């Protein structure tokens with residue numbers, strides 16, 4: 001076989017790479033010699049991935065329910081991946097911020113548009129039956145959803161609207177954590193008591209969330225924006241993209257999700273209360289949660305209208 005100039009150049013680059021790491025290139029070439037070629041099914045662990053759906057019931061639509069939650073968690077993970085890149089960049093510019101934030105918006109747009117898989121894509125009666133086999137598990141126990149919130153904004157913006165003013169001056173993260181808005185979710189409608197869903201979730205993740213709140217205190221998405229140069233902070237495309245993220249994450253996805261609850265769950269309060277149901281009708285609508293990652297980027301009128309409009313265009317005031 002002829003050793004072409006290209007091959008020679010590659011070998012020279014490999015030599016430089018491994019020498020720089022104090023490694024012997026030949027050992028790596030030996031490794032290459034013996035290693036199996038990569039296959040698509042090995043690379044993405046396809047067999048493992050397609051064996052991660054363990055149904056609790058024989059209802060065929062439960063499979064859709066599992067897979068769509070897994071798809072959502074993978075997108076949540078992509079969002080956290082992009083947030084980490086912004087959070088850890090010590091030479092952040094508006095341009096670099098925009099690259100990652102546009103990707104985050106792409107992921108959230110996929111999640112908003114695909115929620116019809118849930119809303120339109122399952123049989124109502126099958127859902128009513130298999131859902132009972134899943135209790136008290138709920139998407140409410142999605143830790144990544146909370147992590148996205150904690151890594152996007154300061155803890156003060158995640159406190160329940162009724163306690164925000166009172167806790168604004170407190171430095172006590174543990175105290176503030178107690179009043180996060182979602183502590184009012186997954187609560188029994190009849191008694192106001194926390195459900196097992198919420199109690200299990202708090203037990204499993206409280207330490208992790210408190211640690212993350214501390215870790216992202218000075219590098220969450222808002223803080224990273226606030227630390228840009230005045231010129232970069234005035235970048236209109238960045239401001240537009242941040243507002244879009246706020247609307248996708250805190251209005252459009254919650255509204256799509258709320259639609260699925262309206263489609264599948266009992267709506268008569270008496271029935272809900274009688275069956276130990278939760279306060280989801282008061283809790284889920286974004287106009288009640290009033291969560292904004294970047295309140296500084298919205299006018300008082302826009303804040304008042306929060307969650308009361310449903311179309312991105314309307315909210316972004318695009319003429």
Ligand code: HEM
Pocket residue numbers: 068069072073118119138139140141142145182185186187197254257260261264265278279280284
């Ligand atoms: C048929 C589809 C669905 C229904 C009927 C539904 C129902 C609910 C309800 C009622 C709640 C409020 C907590 C409670 O009262 O139990 C909730 C919360 C939640 N669910 Fe779902 N859900 C569905 C699909 C999903 C999917 C696919 C995900 C993706 C991970 C998800 C993630 C969440 C999250 C993150 C919360 C907390 C939302 C918040 O705190 O604002 N749900 N869900």
